[in-house]
Amino acid sequence: MTTIFARRLFNGEQWLSNQEVTFSGSQIASIVATQTPSNTATDVVEILAPGFIDVHVNGGGGTLFNHTPTLSALEKIVQSHAQFGTVAMMPTLISDDYTIMSEAHDAVNEALSQKMGGVLGLHYEGPYLNPVRKGVHNEYQLRQPNEDILATLLDVSRRGKLMVTLAPEQVRAGFIEWLVSEKAIVCIGHSAATYEQAMAAVNSGARGFTHLFNAMTPLTSREPGVVGAALQTGKPTWCGLIADGHHVHPASMRVAIAAKGCEHIMLVTDAIQSVGSAETEMAFLGKKVRRSDGKVTTEDGTLAGSDLDMATAVRNTIFQTGRTPAEALQMASLRPAEFLDIDDQFGRIKPDYRASLVALSEDYQVQKTWIDGKVAWC
Known part of the structure; x- marks a missing residue:
């Protein structure tokens, strides 16, 4: 199980603030609003977007x-x-x-x-x-x-x-x-x-x-x-x-x-x-x-x-x-x-979509990439 806390999340359609995205295997399991990272958060990122x-x-x-x-x-x-x-x-x-x-x-x-x-x-x-x-x-x-x-x-x-x-x-x-x-x-x-x-x-x-x-x-x-x-x-x-x-x-x-x-x-x-x-x-x-x-x-x-x-x-x-x-x-x-x-x-960050994601800095430099739930680059 991987949980990412995103200060800003672009879910493919709109911007959301302070969201935790959890995935198990290759698919996204949940997206939950939370003001601070939970104890299970494995990564804290500035921007999380569809890969x-x-x-x-x-x-x-x-x-x-x-x-x-x-x-x-x-x-x-x-x-x-x-x-x-x-x-x-x-x-x-x-x-x-x-x-x-x-x-x-x-x-x-x-x-x-x-x-x-x-x-x-x-x-x-x-x-x-x-x-x-x-x-x-x-x-x-x-x-x-x-x-x-x-x-x-x-x-x-x-x-x-x-x-x-x-x-x-x-x-x-x-x-x-x-x-x-x-x-x-x-x-x-x-x-x-x-x-x-x-x-x-x-x-x-x-x-x-x-x-x-x-x-x-x-x-x-x-x-x-x-x-x-x-x-x-x-x-x-x-x-x-x-x-x-x-x-x-x-x-x-x-x-x-x-x-x-x-x-x-x-x-x-x-x-x-x-x-x-x-x-x-x-x-x-x-x-x-x-x-x-x-x-x-x-x-x-x-x-x-x-x-x-x-x-x-x-x-x-x-x-x-x-x-x-x-x-x-x-x-x-x-x-x-x-x-x-x-x-x-x-193309979207939603439950049951592929956990193929990119973490970005505020100036849109890549910080980390996941392909089908696995870290592909960091």
């Missing part, structure tokens, strides 16, 4: 999932991000060949079978992307889907969550509907689609936009592009936002949040192996990348994922966009939980 959920994590702690698509790599990546308040993630595989996709699929399936804390499923970012908007993805890996092969790589959705980022203009009619029928969450990204093509994908079941503004057609006066489709509110879709100040200017972040609403913006990192590592130069998909000034770039200056962690994304959202701490915390926890349809387990 962060990151749906776009390529690596961490010196490990890139593409380079090492193994169970031990997943453990290291989860551990590396726990120090920044991340309690659950979608390990992301950047466009690669089917052998690497299969190895990643097997590793995630094994993690889900073992109920590894922190791993929710698998995110295939590609390879069905548009070379015109490839970003750092290797063009020779981009291709049309082979559904017979792909069908063997989708059963992650039977145990956990599955995301597929694709360019809708690059796949055949009916492909998105097929993925959705296979319980995949389809996201639009690395796309040169028109507004009409992007909206057709949404109408076919796509419900996410991968790293808003980046590697997609922009919003202009006569062609709203993918960004214009992303900011529509007629159908429930969610936009991933890399709030590092490099991928998206703070003014653009403010515009996007105002247009879309905090309810459908989720903070993501797109982190590579530099997060939680002291490395400044590293290999990345056959290239060399350098970490400097809070970003990672190839030798030609192309952004190669990010050096962002979720706690920094929360602070940046508060201090660079003027959103309230409650809104920023929701964009890091409740909103991605709603996107993944796991908000009955994550």
Whole structure:
């Protein structure tokens, strides 16, 4: 039994003062108001909030999932991000060949079978992307889907969550509907689609936009592009936002949040192996990348994922966009939980929810992280 006394508790929806949260095993048992810590309190913290959920994590702690698509790599990546308040993630595989996709699929399936804390499923970012908007993805890996092969790589959705980022203009009619029928969450990204093509994908079941503004057609006066489709509110879709100040200017972040609403913006990192590592130069998909000034770039200056962690994304959202701490915390926890349809387990501090929590200082620095009731970092 663990009991945490929080001077301030953000339960996912509102702020409360002087609360004790008790959990046994992986689930929260009770939340009780009390002016002083009880004799059973194991921790006294300034702020307690739902732990962060990151749906776009390529690596961490010196490990890139593409380079090492193994169970031990997943453990290291989860551990590396726990120090920044991340309690659950979608390990992301950047466009690669089917052998690497299969190895990643097997590793995630094994993690889900073992109920590894922190791993929710698998995110295939590609390879069905548009070379015109490839970003750092290797063009020779981009291709049309082979559904017979792909069908063997989708059963992650039977145990956990599955995301597929694709360019809708690059796949055949009916492909998105097929993925959705296979319980995949389809996201639009690395796309040169028109507004009409992007909206057709949404109408076919796509419900996410991968790293808003980046590697997609922009919003202009006569062609709203993918960004214009992303900011529509007629159908429930969610936009991933890399709030590092490099991928998206703070003014653009403010515009996007105002247009879309905090309810459908989720903070993501797109982190590579530099997060939680002291490395400044590293290999990345056959290239060399350098970490400097809070970003990672190839030798030609192309952004190669990010050096962002979720706690920094929360602070940046508060201090660079003027959103309230409650809104920023929701964009890091409740909103991605709603996107993944796991908000009955994550994103709130309530009885029977997962005891996956983060303790923060008054300036939103991470003090301690629990994943499924176990201390993951302190």
